[in-house]
Amino acid sequence: MTPTRILVVGGGGREHALAWKLAGEPGVNTIHVAPGSAAIALEPRVQTHPEVAALDARGLVRLARQLAIELAVIGPEAPLAAGVADALRTAGIPTFGPSAAAARIEASKAFCRDVAAAAGVPMAEGRAFSDPAPAVAYARGLAARMDGTAGVVVKADGLAAGKGVTVCAGADEAEAELTAIFGAGAEQAPGSARVVVEERLVGPEASLIALCDGRVAIGLPPARDHKRLLDDDEGPNTGGMGAYSPLPDLSTERATVLLDTVHRRILGELERRGARFVGALYAGMILTADGPRLLECNARFGDPETQVILPRLGLALAPLLLAAARGELGRTAAGLGLLDPIVQTVDRAAVGIVLAAAGYPAAPRRDDAIMGLDTIGDDALVFHSGSVLASDGRFATAGGRVLTIVGRGVDLADARARAEAAADRISFAGLQRRRDIAANLPGASPAPTLAAIG
Numbered sequence: 001m002t003p004t005r006i007l008v009v010g011g012g013g014r015e016h017a018l019a020w021k022l023a024g025e026p027g028v029n030t031i032h033v034a035p036g037s038a039a040i041a042l043e044p045r046v047q048t049h050p051e052v053a054a055l056d057a058r059g060l061v062r063l064a065r066q067l068a069i070e071l072a073v074i075g076p077e078a079p080l081a082a083g084v085a086d087a088l089r090t091a092g093i094p095t096f097g098p099s100a101a102a103a104r105i106e107a108s109k110a111f112c113r114d115v116a117a118a119a120g121v122p123m124a125e126g127r128a129f130s131d132p133a134p135a136v137a138y139a140r141g142l143a144a145r146m147d148g149t150a151g152v153v154v155k156a157d158g159l160a161a162g163k164g165v166t167v168c169a170g171a172d173e174a175e176a177e178l179t180a181i182f183g184a185g186a187e188q189a190p191g192s193a194r195v196v197v198e199e200r201l202v203g204p205e206a207s208l209i210a211l212c213d214g215r216v217a218i219g220l221p222p223a224r225d226h227k228r229l230l231d232d233d234e235g236p237n238t239g240g241m242g243a244y245s246p247l248p249d250l251s252t253e254r255a256t257v258l259l260d261t262v263h264r265r266i267l268g269e270l271e272r273r274g275a276r277f278v279g280a281l282y283a284g285m286i287l288t289a290d291g292p293r294l295l296e297c298n299a300r301f302g303d304p305e306t307q308v309i310l311p312r313l314g315l316a317l318a319p320l321l322l323a324a325a326r327g328e329l330g331r332t333a334a335g336l337g338l339l340d341p342i343v344q345t346v347d348r349a350a351v352g353i354v355l356a357a358a359g360y361p362a363a364p365r366r367d368d369a370i371m372g373l374d375t376i377g378d379d380a381l382v383f384h385s386g387s388v389l390a391s392d393g394r395f396a397t398a399g400g401r402v403l404t405i406v407g408r409g410v411d412l413a414d415a416r417a418r419a420e421a422a423a424d425r426i427s428f429a430g431l432q433r434r435r436d437i438a439a440n441l442p443g444a445s446p447a448p449t450l451a452a453i454g
Helices: 013-023 057-066 077-081 084-090 100-107 109-119 132-146 171-182 252-272 305-312 318-326 329-335 412-424
Strands: 005-010 030-035 046-048 071-074 126-129 152-156 165-168 195-199 205-213 217-219 228-230 234-237 242-245 278-288 291-298 349-356 381-384 387-389 395-397 401-409
Touching: 005 013, 005 057, 013 030, 013 305, 013 381, 013 401, 030 057, 057 084, 071 084, 071 318, 077 084, 077 100, 084 100, 100 109, 100 252, 100 278, 100 291, 109 126, 109 195, 109 252, 109 291, 126 132, 132 152, 132 171, 132 195, 152 171, 165 171, 165 234, 171 195, 205 252, 205 305, 205 318, 205 329, 217 252, 242 305, 242 412, 252 278, 252 291, 278 318, 305 349, 305 381, 305 401, 318 329, 349 412, 401 412
Parallel strands: 005 030, 005 071, 030 046
Antiparallel strands: 126 195, 152 165, 152 195, 205 217, 205 278, 228 234, 242 349, 278 291, 349 401, 381 401, 387 395
């Protein structure tokens, strides 16, 4: 069954991509986006509701009832952690997005480690801490054992919009970061974790997102995000400066193994804890020399991965999201002819380049006029993450990551060339971008055995 009226919660690039994809599918009449954005409002068959915030659970329930919404899809992590999905489900609205209890898999990195350990999913060596002294001592010991070859990773425990991770070259840098975190004076419950300290894993990253109904997991095509601000993975960590799909070093067969050994194990452990997960379960992994290791879990579609994954889907997304919300994903997938555990794709690659505002990520500047949007045409897809329509009728910057420019091609090289050419035609004061997205691609590697990934 295809829902005819869908509510997408959020207003960034991920939600723009979701609205674009869903609005173009057969059987879908209208996509409502709350709050949405001026750019999202320009998509055919899309209506935005800027008067309703993504965290306004009561307002969203009221809107969904007024519009007779048949499916709600929650994009950002903050509404999920705040229980917006719970409110919509309680009101009888089929909702694709986990409960607040299940969304802890992203909202707390310490909780993610605990769930992964109980499920037998291998992660980096690490521990969670609520006090600075043992955290610093552990970081120093870990750095010594790493012998300076990899480094130490310090992660703020809660939500940080993809930016709460610091890769430290050694013990002194880790201690400085820990001191800054614990000295911030943020309130916390007694005994709760504030930080996670881990070894730095070495290898290419991979993002594998699965549509889940609590028990069944169906994978979307893998993608790779580029987190650092600058070329060659230099500069500070960001929410993501670009992505591409497919991955030469993560085949469909290999991704299928990971669905079994990561996603389904985590689903089982969450259900055992009374936190059944319905939504998009994002597993960020490092493909190490010893096999894949889980880096983090997110409780929603990735950003900017969604912008390059959705244009590659060879199947309508709306029926799968509704089936997941109803707990009928396996039966619906079989009825749609989806026999493999990974959604089939069109024979095209996609590369997305993020254009970020001046000062991002520390202090993004706003209100810089964006030039060149009218020159793109059909050459590339443009998804708006942080823009506003100015009084002169032109778009201006309004956030850290402003646009994602997506090129599609017969292979990654073709898609990258198209994305680069389109991005070159857009400008605004202080624009920041990487020029190595999908460059220097890793080679394919053999599929791991189950033993290699725990």
